[in-house]
Amino acid sequence: NGNSLHVNLPEIYTGRVTEISIYDLEGRLIYRDHIYRIQINGKTEIQFMDPIAPGSYILTCRSGQLFHSSLLIVTGW
Numbered sequence: 906n907g908n909s910l911h912v913n914l915p916e917i918y919t920g921r922v923t924e925i926s927i928y929d930l931e932g933r934l935i936y937r938d939h940i941y942r943i944q945i946n947g948k949t950e951i952q953f954m955d956p957i958a959p960g961s962y963i964l965t966c967r968s969g970q971l972f973h974s975s976l977l978i979v980t981g982w
Contacts, residue, residue, distance in 0.1 A: 908953050908954075908956050909950055909953065910953070911948040911949070912951060912977065913948055914942060914973075915966070917973075918971065918973075919942055920942070921941070921942070921969070921971070922941050923940055923967065923968040924937065924939050924965075924968070925937070925938055925940060925949070927951075927957075927962050927963070927964055927965075928962060928965070930963070935957065935962065938951070957979055959980055961977070961979075962977040962978075962979060963975075963977065
């Protein structure tokens with residue numbers, strides 16, 4: 906359903922507290938949370954209060970000096 910999303914995070918974030926943020930293409934914050942990921946090659950599930958609409962988003966991960974940004978494509982349900 907549109908209230909959860911599975912994302913793959915780079916393995917470098919394994920074992921670190923990581924801030925995950927999702928922005929729309931205009932730069933508006935859609936979601937932000939801190940997670941602790943211990944599983945390698947696993948998917949992280951993100952739960953939304955309201956459904957996230959299909960479209961393109963920017964996913965960022967930050968842990969200390971580590972930073973990763975990628976395009977996130979959400980398809981319809």
